Amino acid sequence: MAARPTGSVALPLHRLSVAGFRDLARGEGGRAVVEELLAAERSRRMLLLRALHDGLSGNGVPHRAGAGVSYGEAWSLLERAQRTAPEVFDDVLMSPNTGMWLSLTMRRLRGVSFEDQPLWVMAGHVAALAASAGVRAGLDFSIAVPVSRGIVFLPTLGCARIEAAQPWSTARVEARDGQLRITGEQGTALIGPGIERSAPGWHAVRRVTLGTEVPHLRIALEELDPYRTFPRPSEPLPLSAQDAQTWQDLLTDAWEILLRDEPVSAEAMRAGLMSVTPTPARERFRPHSVTAGDAFGGVMASRPDDAAQLAATLVHEFQHIKLGGLMRLSPLNVRDSAPGFEELFYAPWRDDPRPLGGLLQGIYAFAGVARFWRAHRHSAGGTHASLAHFEFALWRTQVWSTVNLVRGHERLTPLGRRLLETLRERCAAWLDEPVPDAELRLARQVAAGHRARWRAHHLRPPAAAVDAAVLAWRRGDERPPPGLAAEPVLVPDSEARFLDIEAVLARYRLTGAGGDARDAEGAEGADVLLAAHGDRAGARDAFVALLSGKGAPLGAWAGLGRALAGEEAHEDAARLLRGFPERVCAVQHALEKATGQGADPVLLAQWVARGARELRG
Incomplete structure (x- = not known):
């Protein structure tokens, strides 16, 4: 991704380092390359914020929305928070949920996305972002924010439930001397110091600290934010105490597996894995997980069968996150120029045929899965070792065949061809590694x-x-x-x-x-x-x-x-x-x-x- 000067202000030009691309092309990449991708993603989001500001100032969208949400007040509070506590502003900006909200709202403004909530509620979410940044920066302020079906969301902090007669309304968020008051049409929530803890009327974002070494990995276990789910917003789905503990235990054990078997991936996740959105358990051996390019650092996953399955899922989805970041900087393939036609391919991890871009994502993700099981089979015991041998043998085979299917495709860019050739070399070496006869067969x-x-x-x-x-x-x-x-x-x-x-x-x-x-x-x-x-x-x-x-x-x-x-x-x-x-x-x-x-x-x-x-x- 490159940005040109606008007026007298030179915007940053982002290039991935040679070492960074080399690591990514191998399907790897540690903390350093993820930080490069994050820097580019931050610039992208700042540009989207500016585009949103400009879009809300035109296109017939009123400067003051709904029952008093003021976009101007929201921008002013965001700017105050950025000046006072830039690290807080960046944390709110770089939340996966913020990325998803920015993308959906810009599409909505351009008429290519349709949600059931009014435009002013989606656009007015910027006021909720500003309130969160203001609270975390320790500012005193008063601002109106949207209320969705009786819930006031403060991104990265939590949500308050207040009485509301209408599905869409507004509430006033006031911060004074460390106290937070949220006042709606028919109710008020008071939150004192310690906003990071849940209390009557207030549900704080649940955070999980993983690992005993410093620095820890601290991620949000997202149950609340409407933009935590892909591809569209959803209502909060709070976990029970038992389910929350189960997820805590699974994530703790999965992290220990990653530290032992996938240390490079673990280091990358320290920089770029920010949240996990739990969804209910699925059928055994069929977990469901997803990431979105607009929600860098966020993973949505069903409750896994065990910690090893969760570790494999995190590797799989973080591969998507890394490749998505790379593709923001430079495309790996070009679309077919024939109108209404898109060539489709066999993808051995899907029920449906996939376009070339989607196939590249799958190749990259399952190269990571194969790499994980390759290491884990030597540390797992009993039937877990047998399963791990099988998974390694299966996914190295599927990645190898799929890379060879498209490695010379005419719609690959030079960068895309280099990436596939590097992955192919890596996978070719795996094919020579011994696997027990029964699992290989x-x-x-x-x-x-x-x-x-x-x-x-x-x-x-x-x-x-x-x-x-x-x-x-x-x-x-x-x-x-x-x-x-x-x-x-x-x-x-x-x-x-x-x-x-x-x-x-x-x-x-x-x-x-x-x-x-x-x-x-x-x-x-x-x-x-x-x-x-x-x-x-x-x-x-x-x-x-x-x-x-x-x-x-x-x-x-x-x-x-x-x-x-x-x-x-x-x-x-x-x-x-x-x-x-x-x-x-x-x-x-x-x-x-x-x-x-x-x-x-x-x-x-x-x-x-x-x-x-x-x-x-």
Whole structure:
């Protein structure tokens, strides 16, 4: 990111150091490079604040909003806080929630974002920022701020609940001699010294201190701020005392794991990880987490299964944060110039096809995940070690294949190509590292299974070739027409779900929890028989029964391929179903449509396999 002089004032020019880029290109980067990215992000936010100031002064937006929120008073208080306590101003400015608010509000002003709250409430949030900065700077002041459904938010501090007759109103925040009074239309909250502690009518931001060494990592456990969630604001969701303690314990243990196994990442997080927004627990082995480029330093995550999973999640999301910061400074790819067209790719960590920019983010994030499990497998014990070996083997394989898929793409910038080549070299070295045979074999099966399920959902052979294949099958031809093996067309299936089921079931098995595998969403009984119990014969029969009926799940074809593996008579069918299941899917669907009845799944797969050039080669 570069800034040009405006008038007589020269704005700072940000460049990433050579050493910083070298570290980031390897998927790493410690405290020093994160501080470089943060400096650029600070300038960006200052520019956004100025753009917001200018936007609120024009575009027909009144200088005084709502029932008395004054943008001018807010700017004046922010300037006072910046002069008096610049470190406080920067802390409020650099909160992930502030970044998200700035981005959403600017979009709203430009008419490209629509929220249910009035514009004056979103824009008036600047007064709440100013009040927070003023309180923390020790200033005396009085200012009106928005009230959203009876809640007054003071970013980085907490929120007060006051009585309000309307969903959107205002309250006056007054600070005098260390005392804070918040007065709304129908109620008042008084907060004395010690605003960092919760009290009746006041819910303070919960902060967690991690580590015993100095400096500690101190992060906010965000439950309150409306801009803590992505991609749009949400109501507060306070944790119970028990849930808060659970998160405290998990974060403490995860931090100790990172200090031991990922010390460079831990140092980077000391500078750039500012908040974690907890969300409810999800299904086992399927945690959900997200970051946003506009919320540098913030991670939203579901409650994990254990501390190791949380440590991996933090590494994953911090990779996104670092790469997002790099891409602010210089793009890694350029958009396709064809209007209405964006090339999509297979991403082995997603159910859906991804554009090039999103794929680069995934490659970078999962390179970090592979690196974490590579180290953690040597410090974990028992079933945890087995799981860690599997995760390392799986993600190094998936990153390697995806880097090679796009490494020479024409829409990569020179910087993007350098980054991918560096990551490729790193991943190539990982491929030579030994992994126990059982976990390595399982990781390869899972990688192949995900790709097969993705192909079954999103790829379609040429329609004319499918029609010709149906006719050939009904005539009793020895093999399908060669056109069935032509390059398929990508047709994204918005209904694709749970393509990671083989990985989830593998984790159940590795951790000795196979008996619970039937509870995994997206798992058919046949999947459980095969993955959790190793019952190939039972799984084969169950898959055949499933695929002989109408409306069978497309992923079942990939499952049948795995169940048939090892049967000499069906080896070609098994390889086809694990490599190109879309061909059999398409013919079976067309047969059902033409005749009202599909073919025997195994016989059809064997027949289609006779036309597969890849198998004959």
